[in-house]
Amino acid sequence: MTTVADMADGKIKGYFVMGENPTVGSMHGALQRKGLRQLEWLVVRDLSLVETAEFWRDAPEIERKEVAPEDIATEVFFFPCAAHTEKDGTFTNTQRLLQWHHKAVEPPGDARSELHFMFHLGRRLKDLYKDSTDAKDRPVQELAWDYPTKGPTGEPNAEAVLKEINGFFVADDQVVQSFTELKDDGSTATGCWAYSGCYAEGVNQTARKKPAGEQSWVAPEWGWAWPANRRILYNRASADPQGRPWSERKRYVWWNEDESRWEGHDAPDYIADRPPSYRPDEDARGIDTIAGTDPFMMQADGKGWLFAPSGLLDGPLPAHYEPQESVLENPLYRQQSNPARMEWKRRDNPYNRPFDDPRFPYVVTTYRLTEHHTAGGMSRWLSWLSELQPEMFCEVSPELARDRGLVNGEWATISTARGEIEARVLVTERMRPLKMKRRVIHQIGLPYHWGSKGLVKGDAANELISFVADPNTSIQESKALTANIAPGRRSR
């Protein structure tokens, strides 16, 4: 959001968009496109011409003739990209598991992998700068950018890149086995310390696919998890203070008294030889302060925290705040919304009133459907997925439909201070009016997968949503917001 606001203010020249479709999948489509219009150049790499690549000729403000394509100076470069079946590489999912995928077929036509794009872009940049005598260009000139390539398209060897990310000893090019072998004296190098070990023993650990029946239920030999192939963090907590599993059935890691070490189905996330009986001295320092019964060793006191006096920007305890835009005054505290939230107070990002906005009396929330993939770049171009969810729709309760004259299967227009969208109406008892403070509160459910391109088209829910973010991670705060809904199609 910060970057896009800077783009809209003309502070950013160029933007690479790879496998994302922010004008559909990110909040406030109009502001996203305003940012794109101020760029000198935009690079989009995707499977098809997604809305972000076509923002200059196919967008709501162009349909309304508020913006003319000939007035947009942004130079747009579209690169067709290889799908995951057409390139080697890893997936890293949110549980930290890296899983290698092998190329099954060559990508069609000019489609190339992101690795190919980045490598050859870097190679060409180095070529451009090779004769420069300017000191500021030395980082480019000195950059080691010499990955082996293969095949007629010069595809870089993805395993060589993974091996470099794993880390190696500079002197003899041998891989490090774990991040514990990394040094801060220049004798080792790594692309990312947390990934050290993914190429341990010179083997691509992420490509392991040992069947479930041939290993423990934790399956440590399926792919590789960062850090240290550890599947659950702080897993010492699976054992009681004496180091015995809390549950025999779910035994995970435990203290082996005979060998004086922690062991288990997973890599123990603990000091390997620290017995449960260990208690730190008064003058202990650093890791020595962690008692044998304290599993959370990344915390200063080794304990799991509910009361978090440091770290969180809106700590120390969780509290209930209403979202930026609500229908209600905060029923628990006088503080309406999170006081530490990030707001973008600017004319092109207007907010509805914090509560009781007479223009916008309903709650909206957005979500995904199983039939489509986020902003739709991988699903709206496929007939077998498109037929399953062919149009943008809004879900409302029978009560709200009655109040507002909405008819199942017909059109409705939903509006906020940012804009309006139209959607088919799906009346369902799954949406329930809520009774709060003796008021009936209606909710509108909006999936957000559609845009103006693809086999199936529809308005994007994100046209409605403002820039506002959570203070700790800058993640979108506007998952719930307020809006109005009326029968019929939007104005054109």
Place this chain on the structure above:
Amino acid sequence: MAKGFFTDTTVCIGCKACEVACKQWNQLPDDGFVFTGMSYDNTVHLGASTWRHVSFIERPVPLAGQITGYGQFSWLMMSDVCKHCVKAGCLEACPTGAIVRTEFESVFVQQDVCNGCGYCVVACPFGVIDRREDDGRAWKCTLCYDRQKEGLVPACAKACPTESIQFGELDELKSKARERVEQLHARGMTDAYLYGADAAGQPGTEGLNAFFLLVDEPQVYNLPPAPTAPNKKIRASWASMAGAAAALGVAAVASVLSGRLSR
């Protein structure tokens, strides 16, 4: 070796992976892009180009044995498919021999023999088999005959993430299904029952090689309560026809006689 499907609707999550896997393996066309307004169901029913179809049923009845915040409401999902009936109406109606029973006891349409007459379409008591508009031939689930020949599980069962669709030897599936019903009954889901698991329960089809576990009446899932292969009605049909012919004959004779009498 009789093989088939046991579809346990109580664990279906409505992901439609079966529909997509079926279309991909069999390279079936889409059914058009039409928003129906019927819950999350936009392909509506089985047909020439949809051989697995997931129904979404929003009903004003809670699920037995469960307490939810939704009160008088539940959302049922059910992946429908060709039933591969033991007594198959389509097979019996086919005049060309295009529809055959395979070595896996499934009902299979040989596309190179089908002449598109459409007799099978009206003969199916479930409305499963249908003709494709472009080539006129009749199409339906093959129970992945080509995959079975290679020892593979049918595409839909392979893709199902919750094992709502189970494929296997029918005897095994049936005992598994009966155990599952008992288990559900013990948990308070007393309305769980098997649809089409044997000839006793469904005499009109003599049992289904693709049978289901349901928790409401068949009609709720758009299934007929007493499906019957047309041949089962033949005796009754001929009997009533014979009766009608006899009655007509009697009436004709009577009218002639009465005419003579009145002359």
